[in-house]
Amino acid sequence: xxxxxxxxxxxxxxxxxxxxxxxxxxxxxxxxxxxxxxxxxxxxxxxxxxxxxxxxxxxxxxxxxxxxxxxxxxxxxxxxxxxxxxxxxxxxxxxxxxxxxxxxxxxxxxxxxxxxxxxxxxxxxxxxxxxxxxxxxxxxxxxxxxxxxxxxxxxxxxxxxxxxxxxxxxxxxxxxxxxxxxxxxxxxxxxxxxxxxxxxxxxxxxxxxxxxxxxxxxxxxxxxxxxxxxxxxxxxxxxxxxxxxxxxxxxxxxxxxxxxxxxxxxxxxxxxxxxxxxxxxxxxxxxxxxxxxxxxxxxxxxxxxxxxxxxxxxxxxxxxxxxxxxxxxxxxxxx
Ligand code: SF4
Numbered sequence: 299x300x301x302x303x304x305x306x307x308x309x310x311x312x313x314x315x316x317x318x319x320x321x322x323x324x325x326x327x328x329x330x331x332x333x334x335x336x337x338x339x340x341x342x343x344x345x346x347x348x349x350x351x352x353x354x355x356x357x358x359x360x361x362x363x364x365x366x367x368x369x370x371x372x373x374x375x376x377x378x379x380x381x382x383x384x385x386x387x388x389x390x391x392x393x394x395x396x397x398x399x400x401x402x403x404x405x406x407x408x409x410x411x412x413x414x415x416x417x418x419x420x421x422x423x424x425x426x427x428x429x430x431x432x433x434x435x436x437x438x439x440x441x442x443x444x445x446x447x448x449x450x451x452x453x454x455x456x457x458x459x460x461x462x463x464x465x466x467x468x469x470x471x472x473x474x475x476x477x478x479x480x481x482x483x484x485x486x487x488x489x490x491x492x493x494x495x496x497x498x499x500x501x502x503x504x505x506x507x508x509x510x511x512x513x514x515x516x517x518x519x520x521x522x523x524x525x526x527x528x529x530x531x532x533x534x535x536x537x538x539x540x541x542x543x544x545x546x547x548x549x550x551x552x553x554x555x556x557x558x559x560x561x562x563x564x565x566x567x568x569x570x571x572x573x574x575x576x577x578x579x580x581x582x583x584x585x586x587x588x589x590x591x592x593x594x595x596x597x598x599x600x601x602x603x604x605x606x607x608x609x610x611x612x613x614x615x616x617x618x619x620x621x622x623x624x625x626x627x628x629x630x631x632x633x
Contacts, residue, residue, distance in 0.1 A: 301349035359582035
């Protein structure tokens with residue numbers, strides 16, 4: 299996850315809640331991609347470190363547990379950069395120019411100059427991020443599948459050029475597709491910090507309730523006496539994600555018959571969201587009071603990640619004839 303500031307409910311339902319489940323099923327490595335932040339925000343790095351800590355606190359609050367997964371900072375594991383450099387030597391430019399998100403962002407982002415070498419190459423860095431742990435699976439949404447494809451192609455090319463004792467060094471990872479329901483923000487558009495419509499995981503309960511009150515509803519429900527349809531209402535979408543079956547039934551029954559008002563319905567949605575966020579708020583307290591604790595968890599995680607990454611790099615270097623060991627074939631008689 300790139301460090302772009304505090305996380306919101308969209309991050310939780312789209313990724314984090316799934317990561318929390320995965321930590322008991324796999325040997326998971328989750329990192330804060332601070333180098334990736336540079337691919338678009340290279341000119342001002344003043345907030346990167348602050349964002350790293352904010353995300354770490356959100357992660358820990360959401361239930362990621364350093365005892366059950368590795369939580370770390372990308373730039374504290376320099377092996378990512380080494381593998382990125384090696385991959386950059388064997389990745390054809392055409393592969394990168396074809397990546398759909400590259401084309402999309404070049405076309406849509408106009409307030410920054412993205413004509414940078416690092417921006418074109420960021421999927422190569424992502425491939426290194428994955429393969430430096432010999433990752434078998436990557437939990438991603440549909441829009442990231444092309445990046446995993448590219449990672450597989452790079453791994454294949456690497457294995458093809460540089461087998462180690464007749465075997466492939468790198469696995470070809472698979473996407474672990476996670477259902478990520480689209481979460482509407484308070485204005486009905488996709489929840490996003492840049493739209494200023496987000497409910498943050500760190501928002502206190504009164505703020506959550508206030509934000510919900512301002513949320514747009516089914517546009518056909520103009521008056522209290524007009525029936526509405528939760529399927530056409532952003533608040534209805536929130537219910538479908540966060541509320542229990544009974545509440546959802548009450549929402550449908552009340553909304554379609556004008557039996558309930560939107561204020562009441564939003565109150566129920568707020569109750570459901572608060573139920574999910576309250577335990578997070580409790581967990582986050584100690585880290586907010588002492589953010590250094592979160593930093594130390596990332597440091598410990600980074601040390602663990604470095605160990606695994608270095609083991610991979612030893613194989614990679616050896617396969618490419620860059621190992622740090624002296625070899626007898628270099629010996630006397632050859633000069
Ligand atoms: S009652 Fe609820 S679901 Fe129906 S329009 Fe109002 S807020 Fe939306």
